[in-house]
Structure formats: structure tokens, C-alpha cells
């Protein structure tokens with residue numbers, strides 16, 4: 001197992017290229033199942049979650065050509081021949097987003113067996129709304145031996161109102177509905193840019209979708225879809241993490257490809273905290289110079305993303321004053337707090353809020369990553385901690401950040417990946 005060893009105190013300076021968005025790539029790869037044939041995706045990030053998805057697609061019979069992935073982030077998948085409709089536990093347990101094959105398999109083959117994801121480090125993350133949506137489209141859904149078993153001779157359009165805004169739930173049901181007979185209306189649909197990108201790619205495949213990016217998505221089912229060539233949008237959470245890295249180190253970075261329109265809530269909050277951010281040359285220029293405490297509540301898009309909560313807490317550890325950071329999207333998503341406290345942070349948890357009092361310094365320690373974004377917050381803290389920080393269990397980080405340590409090294413951080421003994 002690898003760990004990251006960081007010697008804190010370096011000011012970051014230079015340029016960082018933002019990779020393709022993990023959370024856009026995963027549903028797009030699942031969507032390829034809907035249209036038999038060869039799909040080509042550009043700007044695919046090289047991540048463990050992508051490897052897991054490709055492994056899953058391979059078990060379903062999809063032919064994967066990853067020869068372009070290493071040198072230019074291009075990936076081809078041929079979905080002409082499927083041989084299975086089963087997503088096994090071994091794969092789903094390592095990545096909940098595997099459940100995204102449910103809708104496409106059901107729409108293409110009339111049946112799907114997908115392991116239930118089970119618990120995860122950031123609290124209960126049920127899929128009940130995915131299943132309810134499939135049932136409303138006419139599928140018969142049962143849970144047997146830990147598996148979701150769904151089947152439908154024919155899917156039909158329906159009026160579906162989501163009780164909670166769910167990103168992958170909206171994506172899954174949308175993918176099933178594009179081939180259902182008749183009209184589907186999704187109410188309280190998720191607004192995330194990744195949902196919009198999926199809808200746009202489906203439209204390129206021949207789907208009839210309107211209203212993506214609003215709370216009401218209308219879909220008119222079609223019989224056939226065709227393969228697509230599509231470039232994946234830049235990762236707004238990776239970009240947000242580098243904004244935070246510049247801010248916490250008092251550095252100056254140009255984030256190439258970062259999109260201000262996808263990061264409005266994050267940029268507004270960081271500006272309030274005293275960070276200078278401007279749009280520049282197809283990206284964002286960020287300069288950190290002292291940090292003020294700010295309060296924030298996570299919300300579905302366009303609100304402040306839960307996937308940036310842990311990184312903001314790391315920042316607030318070094319801000320002047322007291323900040324209250326409230327997590328409203330997931331329960332139990334404060335596991336990084338105990339680790340940050342081991343580095344000298346002053347944080348109290350009260351219900352769903354973390355109350356952070358800025359401290360003059362953090363000190364390096366061995367800390368354990370518990371999930372993807374928690375890992376990022378520990379790396380941020382390590383960048384300014386006195387002495388050496390070791391971040392253990394970085395396989396979480398590798399799920400969602402492409403070569404994070406190399407990108408940080410290139411802008412001046414002293415950070416190394418080493419094999420854990």
C-alpha cells in the first residue's frame with residue numbers, strides 16, 4: 001500500500017492542468033451500454049474508479065480499448081455484444097457508482113442484476129430512489145441475496161418525482177427512460193453539471209431530452225441510439241481542491257481548464273475568505289494571502305458541494321476566527337476531523353456542523369485517509385503543517401485524483417509517494 005509523505009511549508013506556484021471529471025466519466029461509460037457499437041471518449045481521467053468501471057464493463061462483455069488512455073486520455077469502448085447483465089459485489093463494493101449500469105442494462109437487455117452497494121465511509125447512501133424510479137418506468141425490482149434484480153419486458157414513460165435531489169439517481173433513471181416507450185418527466189431532478197453533460201451526450205446518441213440543468217427534465221423515449229464520440233468536462237472538484245491548495249499555502253496557481261461557471265459557489269466562498277480568484281486564459285488564476293473564517297452549508301448544485309467540504313475545513317483550520325461548516329447532504333462525513341485534530345486543529349463537531357477555530361500552525365503527523373475527499377483535506381493540511389506528514393491509505397485518493405502528488409510537486413510542493421512497509 002502506498003502513502004504520501006509531505007514536508008510542509010512550501011508556497012505553491014505555477015500551472016496545473018485540470019483533468020477530466022470523474023463524476024462525468026462514470027455515467028458516460030455506463031451510458032455507452034445503451035447504444036451498441038464503438039464509443040470514443042476524450043479527456044478521460046486516469047483513475048482507479050475508471051479502472052473499476054472498465055473492469056465492470058468488461059465482465060458485461062464490452063470490449064475496452066485503453067491504448068490511448070495513457071498518452072492522450074482517449075478511451076474506446078465497443079458495446080456491440082453484451083454477454084452478461086450482472087454487476088458483481090466484488091466490483092460494486094469498491095465503487096458505489098457501479099450502480100449506474102442498472103438503468104442502461106435494463107433499457108438495453110430488459111434485465112439487470114446489480115449488487116447493492118452496502119454501507120460506505122460517509123454514512124448510509126441508499127439507492128431506494130433509483131429503484132423507485134425504475135419501478136415507475138415499469139420494471140419489476142426485487143432485492144435477493146444482496147442483489148438488486150430488475151426486469152422489464154418493456155419500459156414505459158412515467159412522471160417521476162424524486163423525494164431528494166440525487167445525482168446518480170437522476171442519471172440512472174434518465175438513462176433507463178431514454179429508451180422507454182413514451183414520455184417521462186423527472187421532477188426535482190439534480191442540477192449538477194455532470195447530469196447536464198450526460199444528458200447532452202445522450203442527445204448526441206439520438207435521445208430526446210429537454211430541461212437538463214433545471215429541476216424538470218423531459219424525456220421522449222426513442223427506439224434506437226447510436227454510439228458517440230465525446231470529450232469529458234474538466235473536474236470541478238479537482239479544480240476546487242487546487243484552489244484550496246493555493247489558498248492554504250499562500251501560493252499562486254493558474255488552473256488550466258478550470259471552469260468558473262461550475263465553481264461559482266466555491267469561488268464565492270473562497271473570495272469571502274480573502275482568496276483572490278480571477279478567470280484567465282481558459283482557466284482560473286488563484287492567489288492566497290491570509291485567510292478569514294467563513295461559514296458554509298453544503299447543498300446540492302448550485303450550492304456549495306459536499307465534495308469540497310473536507311477541503312474547506314482544512315483551509316479554515318488556518319483561517320483567522322471561527323467558522324461553522326454544516327454538512328447537509330451526507331451524514332457522517334466528518335471523519336477527516338479527528339485526523340486534522342491530530343495535526344493540531346481545533347474543531348468541535350455539533351450535530352451536522354463542524355466548528356473550526358483557526359490555529360496559528362498545524363504540525364505534521366501520521367494520518368489515515370478514510371474517503372476520497374477526506375484524503376484531499378489531509379494532503380492540504382500536510383502542505384502547511386510544520387515537519388513531516390504521512391497520509392496513509394491513499395488508495396482512496398487514487399480513486400478520484402489523477403497523479404495528485406505529481407501535479408503538486410510540479411508547482412513546488414515537497415510531496416512523495418512511498419510504499420508503506
Ligand code: UD1
Nearest residue numbers: 023097124125126127128129130164166167168169329330
Ligand atoms: C454523487 C457523487 C458524489 C457526491 C454526491 C453529492 C457521483 C459518482 N458521485 O453521489 O461525489 O458527493 O453526488 O453531490 O456522481 N439518497 C437517498 N436515496 C437514493 C439516493 C440518494 O436517500 O436513492 C440520498 C443520499 O443518501 C444523500 C443524498 O441523497 O444523502 C444525495 O446523494 P446523491 O446525490 O445520490 O449522491 P451520489 O449520486 O451517490
